[in-house]
Amino acid sequence: MDTLATALIIDDEPDIVELLEITLGRMGLGTIAATSLAQAQKLLAEKEIHICLTDMNLPDGNGLDLVETIQQKYSNIPVAVISAHGTMDSAIDALKRGAFDFVSKPVDLQQLRDLVHSALKLANRIRKPENEINRQANLIGKSEPFIELLDNAEKLARSQAAVFINGESGTGKELIARYIHNQGPRAEQPFIAVNCGAIPSELMESEFFGHKKGSFTGAIADKEGFFQAANGGTLFLDEVADLPLNMQVKLLRAIQEKSIRPVGSQKELPVNVRILSASHKNLLDEVEDQNFRQDLFYRINVIQLDIPPLRERFEDIPLLAHHYLEKLATSYGVRPRELTRSAQEALQVYDFPGNIRELENILERAFAMSDGAKIEPKDLALRRNDSSASLSSGSSLSALETPEYEAGSNLEDYLESIERKVITDALEATRWNKTAAAKNLGITFRAMRYKLKKLGLE
Structure with missing residues (x-):
């Protein structure tokens, strides 16, 4: 551990300060102490601080206010909140405001040491260039929803809070979970992904917590469970809503107590895992329908991260398509195939009910079915839906005063002029209400935005 690392301790109880100074000193850290919010803010401005430990209740304010200040001005400094009145609500509030972790008094010294080790790994972590990270993680895009998603994921990587990843099937929930893990202090430790809906109910306890030899028929040897396998790292529970009551x-007890008991064992084993979970179901609806425990919901959903569906990231479709077509060419050992302009446009106005997973399947089929180096719209074999319907579905082209096509003219320019006329008329009819115009034309608002941008009508 770096002997030059410095910890800022903020607490007005001398005994607590002394305990923390001794513990951190034995770990090779230098310490600076403050007894108030104002003094802590002054030290943060003047000194190089690597980690911060603050009490919740301070003489001149709340430690949570300091958490917010550090997030705004010194976001590279991990801050943990220590409280004598440690409740789940307090912990959730601290984590939501950006705290790295939360510790209750009396302080468990081993828990404190583990926390400091993780925090310093995070503070010292050298970040790779963003484009390299994204491509390695198969997270590719430039749209505003995608950039916002990655920004939020990177903020969550700096915390130890339990995160619930909410998104439709095929949006890449496990990819985002891995990204959070790889950007955080647990990156060098295991990432264990579990599909909760794929485990037979009679094997669940053994799979999660392990078992001892002879504990049941077929238990011919000791076996580690998911919690032991993920110890020190991250446990990702996919389709967590499918867990039986x-x-x-x-699971709730294991998360609360940070310990598990293997089947057939009389001893509990301590475990240190970060819980990330996901589901395509609405967990609040599941709670209301009494299919999911409310107390577990609040344990795993300290912070919720929403993944946008692909239909809200239409700008990313060409980048994703190019990436997957390159991968296909490599796997088949042939030269890459490219989408024609019309094929690309067809993808950008398709709704993608199956999201990124469906895009991959469509491109793999098109790659196999296309005759040459170019992939045409017919090769995509897209299912017809509202967003891929032609503009003529909501208006009659025969009613338009369209110029006669002249032989030898550029067909795409001619069709584009008609498309511009149809869209302009629809906008004027609705006083440039884009939502209403899209509805009248029988296309989605997203498709309307794409066409306005393409035609220069924004």
């Missing part, structure tokens, strides 16, 4: 109780 009896397993939800046991």
Whole structure:
């Protein structure tokens, strides 16, 4: 550990300050102490601080206010909140405001040491160039929803808060979970992904917590469970809403107590895992329908991260398509195939109910079915939906005063002029209400935005 690392301790109880100074000193850290919010803010401005430990209640304010200040001005400094009145609500509030972790008094010294080790790994982590990270993680895009998603994921990587990743099937929830893990202090430790809906109910306890030899028929040897395998790292629970209620109780206890008991064992084993979870179902609806425990919901959903569907990231479709076509060419050992302009446009106005997973399947089929180096719209075999319907579905082209096509003219320019006329008329009819115009034309608002941008009508 770096002997030059400095910890700022903020607490007005001398005994607590002394305990923390001794513990951190034995870990090779230098320490600076403050007894108030104002003094802490002054030290942060004057000194080089690598980690901050603050009490919740201070003489001149709340430690949570300091958390927010550090997030705004010194976001590279991990800050943990220590409280004598440690409640789940307080912990959730601290984590939501940007705290790295939360510790209750009396302080468990081993827990504190683990926290400091993780925090310093985060503070010392050298970040790779963003484009390299994104491409390695198969996270590719430039649209505003995608950039916002990555920004939020990077903020969450600096915390130890439990995160619930919400998104439709095929949006890449596991990719985002891995990204959060790889950008955080646990990056060098295991990432264990579990599909909760794919485990037989009778094997769930053994799969999650492990078992001892002879604990049941077929248990011919000791076996580690998911928690032990992920110890020190991240446990990603995909489709967590599919867990039966009896397993939800046991999972809740493991998360609360930070310990598990293997099947057939009399001893509990301490575990240190960060929980990330995901589901395509609406967990609040599941709670209201009594299919999911409310107390477990609040444990795993300290912070929710929403993944936008592909239809809201239409600008990213050409980049994603190019990436997947390159991968296909490499796997087949042939030269890459390219989308024609019309094929690319067809993809950008398709709704993609199956999201990125469906895009991959469409491109793999088109790659196999195309005859040459170019992929045409017919090769995509897209299912017809509202957004891929032609503009003529909402208006009659025969009613338009369209110029006669002259032989030898550029066909695409001619069709584009008609498209511009149809869209302009629809906008004027609705006083340039884009939503209403899109509805009248039988296309989605997203498709309307794309066409306005393409035609220079924004």
